Amino acid sequence: MAQRLGAGHRARLIDKMTSVTLDKVVKRYGQVDVVRGVDLAIEEGELVVLLGPSGCGKTTTLRMIAGFIEPSAGEIRMGAEVVNRKPPRLRNLGMVFQDYALFPNMTVSGNIAFGLEERRVPAAQRTARVEAMLAMIHMEHLAGRYPSELSGGQQQRVALARALAYEPAVLLMDEPLGALDQKLREEMQREFARIQRSVGITTIFVTHDQQEAMMLADRIVVMNGGVIEQAGTAEALYNRPASLFIADFIGRSNKFQGVVERLEGGEAQIRLDGGALIRTAVPAEVAAKDKVICVVRPENLRAGRADLDNAVEARVLRRSFLGDSVDVMLELDGRDEIILKAGRADLATLPEDGRLTLGFAQGDVTCFPASARTG
Amino acid sequence: MGNRRSYDLALLAALLVSLVLFVLPLFFFLRQSFYENLGMGLVGDTPSLRNYADILTDPFYLGVFWRTTRLSAVAALIGLCIAYPTAYVLARSRSSFVRGLIVLLLITAFVSIIVKVLGLTVLMGSQGPIATLLRSLTGSSASMLHNEFAVAVGLVQYSLPLLVMLLFGVIQTIPRSLEEAAAVGGASDWRLMRRVLLPLSFNGMITAGLIAFNMNMGAFTSAVLLGGGNVLTVPVLIQRKIVLDVDYPVAAALAVLLSLGVFGINVGVATLRRSPTGASRMRRATA
Numbered sequence: 001m002a003q004r005l006g007a008g009h010r011a012r013l014i015d016k017m018t019s020v021t022l023d024k025v026v027k028r029y030g031q032v033d034v035v036r037g038v039d040l041a042i043e044e045g046e047l048v049v050l051l052g053p054s055g056c057g058k059t060t061t062l063r064m065i066a067g068f069i070e071p072s073a074g075e076i077r078m079g080a081e082v083v084n085r086k087p088p089r090l091r092n093l094g095m096v097f098q099d100y101a102l103f104p105n106m107t108v109s110g111n112i113a114f115g116l117e118e119r120r121v122p123a124a125q126r127t128a129r130v131e132a133m134l135a136m137i138h139m140e141h142l143a144g145r146y147p148s149e150l151s152g153g154q155q156q157r158v159a160l161a162r163a164l165a166y167e168p169a170v171l172l173m174d175e176p177l178g179a180l181d182q183k184l185r186e187e188m189q190r191e192f193a194r195i196q197r198s199v200g201i202t203t204i205f206v207t208h209d210q211q212e213a214m215m216l217a218d219r220i221v222v223m224n225g226g227v228i229e230q231a232g233t234a235e236a237l238y239n240r241p242a243s244l245f246i247a248d249f250i251g252r253s254n255k256f257q258g259v260v261e262r263l264e265g266g267e268a269q270i271r272l273d274g275g276a277l278i279r280t281a282v283p284a285e286v287a288a289k290d291k292v293i294c295v296v297r298p299e300n301l302r303a304g305r306a307d308l309d310n311a312v313e314a315r316v317l318r319r320s321f322l323g324d325s326v327d328v329m330l331e332l333d334g335r336d337e338i339i340l341k342a343g344r345a346d347l348a349t350l351p352e353d354g355r356l357t358l359g360f361a362q363g364d365v366t367c368f369p370a371s372a373r374t375g
Numbered sequence: 376m377g378n379r380r381s382y383d384l385a386l387l388a389a390l391l392v393s394l395v396l397f398v399l400p401l402f403f404f405l406r407q408s409f410y411e412n413l414g415m416g417l418v419g420d421t422p423s424l425r426n427y428a429d430i431l432t433d434p435f436y437l438g439v440f441w442r443t444t445r446l447s448a449v450a451a452l453i454g455l456c457i458a459y460p461t462a463y464v465l466a467r468s469r470s471s472f473v474r475g476l477i478v479l480l481l482i483t484a485f486v487s488i489i490v491k492v493l494g495l496t497v498l499m500g501s502q503g504p505i506a507t508l509l510r511s512l513t514g515s516s517a518s519m520l521h522n523e524f525a526v527a528v529g530l531v532q533y534s535l536p537l538l539v540m541l542l543f544g545v546i547q548t549i550p551r552s553l554e555e556a557a558a559v560g561g562a563s564d565w566r567l568m569r570r571v572l573l574p575l576s577f578n579g580m581i582t583a584g585l586i587a588f589n590m591n592m593g594a595f596t597s598a599v600l601l602g603g604g605n606v607l608t609v610p611v612l613i614q615r616k617i618v619l620d621v622d623y624p625v626a627a628a629l630a631v632l633l634s635l636g637v638f639g640i641n642v643g644v645a646t647l648r649r650s651p652t653g654a655s656r657m658r659r660a661t662a
Contacts, residue, residue, distance in 0.1 A: 068555055088558040095559040101552035105574045114570075118561035166561070 274333025545579030
């Protein structure tokens with residue numbers, strides 16, 4: 001249908017779903033490089049989430065793909081076509097904005113029909129398409145309402161329907177759920193995931209919320225300081241973070257500082273600052289006597305398991321009951337605050353306070369050189 | 376409470392001053408419009424609507440009213456057309472230099488109208504640069520001053536800074552993301568303006584246009600100096616009735632009719648304003 005909708009009156013309009021490729025893309029404002037050489041290939045139908053703290057360049061990258069900003073260097077391609085200078089209206093994009101950007105002077109139907117009208121889709125086909133979109137977002141009964149008469153979640157749905165109505169080549173989402181409260185946000189995430197999967201459209205989704213990214217993405221691209229820090233599935237980023245920044249940014253991490261005492265075939269003995277000795281694999285660039293930071297996820301610390309590869313002693317500060325699990329805050333040698341996440345079943349065996357042995361397997365430790373940038 | 380009362384007394388003084396200096400003289404002046412002019416500044420003692428009837432049945436007076444309204448409306452429309460793109464660029468710019476230009480604009484709004492009109496007189500006069508250029512091109516040397524065109528230029532020039540500032544505020548209330556959404560949706564710049572910008576700034580344009588129109592209807596200096604006696608507008612006519620004819624009653628009646636006319640036009644044009652968001656439509660539907 002997209003081919004029929006786009007064909008004819010505008011030869012230069014990109015008229016089918018495409019891949020998006022960024023090739024050494026740079027955006028410079030005066031002396032400042034906001035985006036510093038981004039390489040990224042997004043496949044047809046893939047849902048990629050650009051994730052990162054504010055100012056990391058993710059929104060600038062998205063706006064370059066949309067065509068609102070021209071890259072200072074590098075190439076952006078849709079399919080095989082270089083689109084660096086192609087105006088937004090010819091890129092055949094759907095976009096959902098952070099503030100929804102619904103046209104206040106048009107009804108729900110009018111908003112959804114906007115892109116179809118601009119493409120001069122015949123009235124009968126247009127009406128059918130608008131109705132299909134209204135059905136998709138379950139808002140048939142609100143077709144005649146104006147945006148100011150809708151709730152935030154409803155406006156969000158209309159914005160998505162407007163973006164998808166003309167079957168665009170690529171869907172761009174700019175922190176679209178940022179303004180919603182937590183519960184509604186999760187509901188919209190599920191609904192968006194359902195719709196995106198059923199449409200199967202190439203999607204680039206920008207957010208600063210790592211849980212949202214993990215919930216939605218086929219692939220997460222973490223940006224920091226204008227470059228891609230790491231890209232991969234949520235699982236890969238969580239289990240095999242490439243840097244301390246990723247370990248910190250994706251999920252929660254306990255950090256232990258120490259010095260490498262011995263190094264034998266990639267396995268190191270590390271003397272933690274508190275005195276405990278642990279064994280683990282270290283990256284190739286780490287040498288003996290180097291300072292390292294070792295990261296262990298809260299759920300990989302086991303209370304009272306001195307039998308595991310590694311064990312450290314810690315003092316319990318307090319526990320927080322979270323329903324499905326328990327967080328225990330611990331102090332290690334009067335220095336670091338450590339979090340242990342335990343299942344509800346383990347609750348009975350956890351002391352209220354006092355000392356506790358924390359065991360963890362060698363494979364659950366990831367080490368980084370201490371000089372590494374933390375972002 | 377004691378403090379509060381002394382503030383109230385301060386207000387009372389301001390009220391008294393405006394009563395004595397503004398409302399009272401205005402009342403006596405307007406009251407004269409209902410009495411016959413006996414000449415030499417004297418008025419009759421039986422109130423009637425005679426002056427009004429005379430004005431409203433005299434083609435000369437009606438012609439002056441029509442000319443004033445037409446000039447004011449055309450100047451307001453031209454002003455809107457010039458001010459809108461300027462205001463748009465100013466409102467959409469992020470540069471601090473451009474923000475500085477708005478301060479400059481504000482300053483020009485405070486420049487005395489006499490200075491502005493004299494500037495135009497030099498520019499458009501028979502020895503001015505435009506006339507010189509025209510003469511070298513065509514050989515003829517028609518003066519651009521002392522006609523309706525000159526007055527319209529003066530009116531536009533005077534109301535332009537205000538129009539730009541008013542529309543600047545209007546355009547700033549339209550989120551830029553709406554324009555981006557329209558562009559992504561496939562709209563060209565022209566379509567974007569027609570479907571999004573103009574509908575959303577329509578009410579603001581009506582308001583700004585009416586303010587400019589009202590200023591133009593009362594404009595005296597531009598009409599006198601640039602019209603050079605050839606362009607008779609209502610304010611000029613009122614001044615002549617008072618100074619040359621010493622006919623206070625007719626001058627007062629003209630002033631009343633001018634005010635009523637402006638008021639009526641404002642009410643009429645304001646009904647063109649509409650709720651672009653449908654909020655009022657919903658209130659009606661649910662009421």
